[in-house]
Amino acid sequence: MARLEMMRFEGVRVKMLQKAGLLLFVFSIVLVNGNYFGTNQHKTDQCFCKLNGAIDDCNCTVDTVDYFNNVKVYPRLQSLLVRDYFRFYKVNLMQDCPFWADDSKCAIRFCHIKPCQDKDIPVGLKGELPRNIHVNESPSNKYQANLQIADCDQNIHDHNIELGYLNTTISSENYKEFERWQQHDDAQDNFCITELDTGEYVDLLLNPERYTGYKGHSAHRIWRSIYMENCFRPDNSPHTFIQSSKIDAMCLEKRVFYRVISGLHTSINIHLCSKYLLSSQGRLEVSPEGQWGSNLGELQKRFAPERTGGEGPNWLKNLYFVYILELRALAKAAPYLQREEYYTGNEVEDEDTRLAINDILNIVRTFPEHFNESVMFNGGVEAQILKEEFKQHFRNISRIMDCVGCEKCKLWGKLQIQGLGTALKILFSGKFDKYEPTLMSFSKKQFFLERSEIVSLINSFGR
Ligand SMILES: *[C@@H]1O[C@H](CO)[C@@H](O)[C@H](O)[C@H]1NC(C)=O
Ligand SMILES: *[C@@H]1O[C@H](CO)[C@@H](O)[C@H](O)[C@H]1NC(C)=O
Numbered sequence: 001m002a003r004l005e006m007m008r009f010e011g012v013r014v015k016m017l018q019k020a021g022l023l024l025f026v027f028s029i030v031l032v033n034g035n036y037f038g039t040n041q042h043k044t045d046q047c048f049c050k051l052n053g054a055i056d057d058c059n060c061t062v063d064t065v066d067y068f069n070n071v072k073v074y075p076r077l078q079s080l081l082v083r084d085y086f087r088f089y090k091v092n093l094m095q096d097c098p099f100w101a102d103d104s105k106c107a108i109r110f111c112h113i114k115p116c117q118d119k120d121i122p123v124g125l126k127g128e129l130p131r132n133i134h135v136n137e138s139p140s141n142k143y144q145a146n147l148q149i150a151d152c153d154q155n156i157h158d159h160n161i162e163l164g165y166l167n168t169t170i171s172s173e174n175y176k177e178f179e180r181w182q183q184h185d186d187a188q189d190n191f192c193i194t195e196l197d198t199g200e201y202v203d204l205l206l207n208p209e210r211y212t213g214y215k216g217h218s219a220h221r222i223w224r225s226i227y228m229e230n231c232f233r234p235d236n237s238p239h240t241f242i243q244s245s246k247i248d249a250m251c252l253e254k255r256v257f258y259r260v261i262s263g264l265h266t267s268i269n270i271h272l273c274s275k276y277l278l279s280s281q282g283r284l285e286v287s288p289e290g291q292w293g294s295n296l297g298e299l300q301k302r303f304a305p306e307r308t309g310g311e312g313p314n315w316l317k318n319l320y321f322v323y324i325l326e327l328r329a330l331a332k333a334a335p336y337l338q339r340e341e342y343y344t345g346n347e348v349e350d351e352d353t354r355l356a357i358n359d360i361l362n363i364v365r366t367f368p369e370h371f372n373e374s375v376m377f378n379g380g381v382e383a384q385i386l387k388e389e390f391k392q393h394f395r396n397i398s399r400i401m402d403c404v405g406c407e408k409c410k411l412w413g414k415l416q417i418q419g420l421g422t423a424l425k426i427l428f429s430g431k432f433d434k435y436e437p438t439l440m441s442f443s444k445k446q447f448f449l450e451r452s453e454i455v456s457l458i459n460s461f462g463r
């Protein structure tokens, strides 16, 4: 009986490694069947069984997240992410590293990006995107009324009515001008360095995140500089990671920052273990496309407690934390995201995308709000300074991504950093706190997210 169950588990595990997205699913299996790891079972499986109970700095448990993700979110996300709007990501991979001479470009063929054929890019994504500004709509009464309440209240009270008169005839040139201002204002809220209108489209489905062979000094330097020079950390902390015993001594905001970075790191590591280049492991039949599959040994090396000083399970839990944080950002931005047009130029496809995003966001909103960002950055001036530091650190990390020497790693690194930056912007810019979908185009323009921010947010959540 035990033998049979063990075999069944092995089967499940293999599946997990094939599809890292199902990782959370397997955790829940392990939890339900926790006794697999009793007495004399594989010692090496322990890194999974520790995952239960509360997720730090959020009011929720591993099991509630597992269930919600596996049953409700994961299947929907998988079908959403293959849609044109989400699979084409505009990114600039040619930026120079601002911090050091990029000495070691990864020459391994699996590091390279397969370029998009121009004919594959949806027509609607090629030129200037028609944003959601309805220039031709005459200003509606609703718009006019809101504008007066919002901006002219003072005038009406302090001066005479004529001074408060508002000419709502806005020319399209003015709208363009507003958009430029808005972009400038928005940039102040960004957690990432914005790359305005540079870059090329990459088809994410053609360039899956997986092991590339990029490692060694160059790869280590990236993580080292992120953890050692751009994370908040206790003094005299010797390792790149922060020992769990020391994390609690940091304030909530700094812990959150660390957990976000650690969770991202975990996600990247899991993905490269699950899609490992097997042909490099002494298998002779190397197909030109390479052979990819799960590498359990690699996963153990990176997360098993006995190989990570007991920290591996904490790193895995930080992945849950990032999940919760992005989930909360999606819920918070849902009213906004549900009004986005998801324009690619293909009406049928676009309508399907809108329905799919609506569906998933409605699901996301049913999750109780287990991460509460409103308790962060709450201590007056000091908190504001901390918030600014938090932002600067994160922006700096977004620039470090330009130092990644492997194109494909850079692509997924930039995408996930931008996705996280978008989540942080949604949570902390304040602009989404009071977003009212009824205010139509005016509000829409005011709370603008770039297409690439939406694409990166949904894709990193998918990771
Ligand atoms: C945490 O969640 C539980 C159950 O959802 C709830 O009863 C409790 O009040 C929450 N605690 C906080 C601090 O929000
Ligand atoms: C409002 O502005 C438009 C465009 O600038 C102008 O043509 C129009 O005469 C203005 N209306 C009033 C009442 O000032």
Ligand SMILES: *[C@@H]1O[C@H](CO)[C@@H](O)[C@H](O)[C@H]1NC(C)=O
Binding pocket: 099, 225, 226, 229, 230, 392, 393, 396, 397, 400
């Ligand atoms: C940005 O990161 C680089 C590389 O780690 C580091 O040398 C630099 O001090 C950081 N700058 C800021 C402002 O944090």
Ligand SMILES: *[C@@H]1O[C@H](CO)[C@@H](O)[C@H](O)[C@H]1NC(C)=O
Binding pocket: 369, 372, 374, 375
């Ligand atoms: C979040 O925290 C704030 C401030 O402590 C509190 O007023 C609010 O009710 C909390 N929200 C949730 C959903 O727990």
